[in-house]
Every structure is written in structure tokens, then in C-alpha cells.
Amino acid sequence: MQSDISLHHITPMAAISILLSVAVAFLLHWLAYWAAIRIARRMRVEPVILPALYQPTRWIIVLMTLAAGIQPLTFAPNVEAIWSIGSKMLFILLNGWLIFAAMRAGRVLLERRSDITVEDNLKARRQHTRIRILYRVAQCIIGFLILSLMLMMIPGVRTVGVTLMASAGLAGLAVGAAAQPALKNLIAGIQMAFSEPVRLDDVVVIEGEWGRIEDIKLTYVVVRIWDDRRLIVPVSTFLEKPFQNWTTRTSDLLGTVFLYVDPATEIEPIRAKFIETVKSNSRWDGRVAILQVTDHRADALELRGLLSARNAGIAFDLRCEVREAMLDYLRTHMPQALVRSRHLVEMEEGPTRPSVVAG
Secondary structure (H helix, E strand, O other), rough: OOOEEEEOOOOOOHHHHHHHHHHHHHHHHHHHHHHHHHHHHHOOOOOOHHHHHHHHHHHHHHHHHHHHHHOEEEEOOOHHHHHHHHHHHHHHHHHHHHHHHHHHHHHHHHHHHHOOOOOOOOOHHHHHHHHHHHHHHHHHHHHHHHHHHHHHHOHHHHHHHHHHHHHHHHHHHHHHHOOOOHHHHHHHHHHHHHOOOOOOOOOOEEEEEHHHHHHHHEEEEEEEEEEEEEEEEEEHHHOOOEEEEEOOOOOEEEHHHHHEOOOOOOHHHHHHHHHHHHOOOOOOOOOOOOEEEEOOOOOOOOEEEEEEEEOHHHHHHHHHHHHHHHHHHHHHHHHEOOOOOOOHHHHHHOOOOOOOOOO
């Protein structure tokens, strides 16, 4: 004969049934996981998905086996009500955990197929950026659905929900007005996944700072600045304000070296030395090495040297090394080319007088 079981009185038979159900669940899960591991090894599947699903699947099996084990038992009405609502909410929560774990494992697999460490990693960075943004959008949507389903299991919440339906319009307007900045950045994040103004590891100049895109969240972007500071920028900024993206098409980059010399300086020796210096540097990628006069002022000529490198970091180092080598060359071999004040030169050497040619 079945007897009512309350929270304060559980018969030995009921306790044994519950413990036996839990033990059977652990055993079934261990056997299923062992078989799945062997199949995955034979199929040479990457060991990412199964470890991620281990914990959520175990507790789902425990819950289902426990529900089957205690089904023949009759509990007190208050225990029945708590178990009915709690088990449904717990089942939804565990399935949400399972979905999140599967999504996380899938993201890892997709990112591993796109190597972002290679020199020309434009395609890989594009895929990583879309994966991360869409992954976080899916997290928000699924999390909201899981929370909604859990709340719907509570009868009181469903009743309150029906009562509040009449004022849903005003509540929606209030919430929308309060959350306008967050919603703006959320929509901008989804737009960024497809318009791609920036991608992971892009080199950008924003707010006067030079850095790389380290991470793209759902509503903000983390820019790692050259001195290891982090600049947190709202996603909408990259869609509404101008900024520099040095790697939007390819990782290859042109760098500049500016030199200022006396207007009377002969340019050709400096040009030859610049090209020789660039070509002898191992950081140069073999594409561009030229020197041109780009400006003429009363006190100096502006020489702009263009050089190329495989990425922004290498280009920066190449520019510094070439600039240093060119300044050493000018000081050593062409000191007259260095810009000096005309007044100081006349005080040191005396004013020069133009020669008169007899006609």
C-alpha cells in the first residue's frame, strides 16, 4: 500500500528508491560517455564537444532517472507541488546549460579551423569576428527564452503576466526608453558582424590611440593599445564616427619615414642610401621602397620614404630602424644636409655676398 511521504518523513523504501535511481543514472551516464569517447576516437573527432557536454548531460540523466524512480511513490500535496514545479524548472535550466555548452564547443571548433596567427589572416579574422558576435547574440536570445520558460512554470507568475498584459504597451515604452543605449549597441553589434568595419586583430587608430582589436563583445569593443592599456569603445562608435583601420583589406601595410633636410641638399645620394637601407633590413617584405620630395619650405625640404612590411607591428619596427639608420648616415656623411637656422649659420660663417659677373 502506498503511503503519503512528507518532507519530514521519508520511509526507508523511498530513500532506497531515490538513491538507487541516482546510482543507476551515474552508471548509465558513465557507460554512454565511455562509448561516445571510443566512437569519437575511431572517427578522429576533435575532443572538444564531448568534454563540454559531460556535466550537463550527466545531471539531465540524473533528473530523468530520479523522476522515473520516484514515480510509484505518493508524496504529500505540498511536496508534490514543489517537485512538479521544481523538476520542470530544473529540467529547463539543465537543457539551457546543455545548449550553452554545445554552442561554446561549436565556437571553439569553428575558431580552430581559422588560424589567426598566420601573417595574412584577414579571412580568419573575419570568421572569428562573426563567430564571436553571433555567439553572444545567440547567448542573449537563448538565455532570455530559458528564463521565460522557467518563469512560466510558476502558476503565480503566469497569472501576474496575464494581469499585466493590459499595461504591456506603456511598460514596453518605458523599458525601451531606459534601455535605448544598450539596445543601440546591441543592434550595432549585430550590424558589425556583417558590415565588418573592424575585425579581431585589426590595427586601428581611434580616439587618438593606436592599438589592435583584442575582443569584440556584444555592446563594446576592447582595443589593446600599444603600451598594453585597454580602450573600451562602444560598438556604435565604429558605425557612427570616423576612425583609421590599417588592416581592413590585408595585413600588409605601407609605412612612412619623414626626413627634413636643407633645401640645398643633393637628394639622389639620400634616396640611394634609403633604398639600400630598406632592402638590407630583414623586416622588409620586398614590395615598396621609395623616397620622394613631398614638400618644400623656406628652411627645409620634406622627404617621405615609403616602405612595406607584412603587418603593422613589423612595419613600425622597420620604420624606426630605417629612420635611425638614415639619421646616422646624414650626421656622418652629409652633415651639411641637416637643417639648421640660417641666422646661426651666418653668425658662425659670416654673411655670404653674391659674386658679380662682368658683362
